[in-house]
Amino acid sequence: MKILVCVKQVPDMESRFKPDGSGTWFEETDLAFRMNEYDEYAVEQAVQLKEQLGNEPEVTVLSIGPDRVNEAIKKALAMGCDKGAHIQDPAPQGKDPWQIASIIAQYARTEGFDLVFTGMQSQDRGSAQVGVLVAELLGFACATTLVGFAFADGVVTAKRELEGGIKGVAKLRLPAVVTCQLGLNIPRYPTLPNIMKAKKKEILAIPVADLLKEEAVAATARFYPPARKGGGIVLEGDVGNLVEQLYGILKEKTTVLR
Known part of the structure; x- marks a missing residue:
């Protein structure tokens, strides 16, 4: 079995x-970066499956982006993945979910993976589309x-969280794609020995082209920061006085609005 996460x-x-x-995107100069939280659950589940099957499956971790994404790949390798695939793209934020999914599917198709794990969604874009689009493109x-x-x-027996907190169960024959979210597992913390081992694992670099x-x-035309709101007022004192103060404030605001 070959597994892609x-x-x-x-x-x-x-x-x-x-x-x-x-x-159309964030100013990245002063930002700190980390692995997407939902993807950590995907990595953990892929490694748990590898351990369940006697370490026989090969687990490849894939990430799209500039050189800095190697840190996320190395963390996944330290958690137990076998090798990495870095799809080199200096500006992945300019690609929509359809393009990202097509890149992943093209790589997965050539490598012959049996099972693909992804996070439910990314914390920055939050489209929740990439995993299902990968499945569609691969069939x-x-x-x-x-x-x-x-x-x-x-x-695969998949327990899913549906609307209203209802749990549903689906059974899938391989090949399959699953998307993972909070509650699936507790991601392991990479130990120092495994971090050292990860440095020797292969990370294949592939140009996105x-x-x-x-x-x-689809394309992002523009986005804006939230509008600034006025400061609040803290009222202190006895309840009777607070009522009078609040009434006065509301009366004043109502008069201004008129």
């Missing part, structure tokens, strides 16, 4: 975000939003 490097959500000069069975995973006799065969079907 797709990861994306995203800005740390604690970063300060602002639009770049083009107004694979697909289950999304996994919170439970089991594998036996060539069949070798795999990109599709034109974009």
Whole structure:
């Protein structure tokens, strides 16, 4: 069995975000980057399956982006993946989910993978489209939003979280694509020995032009930071006084609006 797990490097959500000069993406100069949270669950599940099957399957981790995405690939290798594939693209943010999925599918098709793991969505774009589009392009069975995973006799049993917190179960014969989310597992922390081992693992570099065969079907025209809001007022004192203060403020605001 050959397993592919797709990861994306995203800005740390604690970063300060602002639009770049083009107004179509973030200014990256002062941003810190990390592996997308949902992709960590995908990596962990792929490695758990490898361990379940006696380390026989080969697990490849793929990421699209500039040189910095090698850090995300190395983390996945330290978690237990066998080798990496870096699709070299200096500006992946300019590609829509259809193009990203087509790049992944083109690579997966040539390598003959049996099972593909992805995160449910990325934390920066949040389209939740790439995994299902990969499945469509490859003609694979697909289950999304996994919170439970089991594998036996060539069949994936996927427990999915549906609307309203309802759990659904799907059974998929390989080849298949599954997308992973919070609750599926607890990603392991790479140990120092495994981090050292990861440095010796192969990371194949592939120019994105070798795999990109599709034109974009959607483009970001522009996005804007949230509008600044006025500061709040903290009222302190006895309840009676607070009521009077609040009434006065509301009366004043109502008069201004008129």
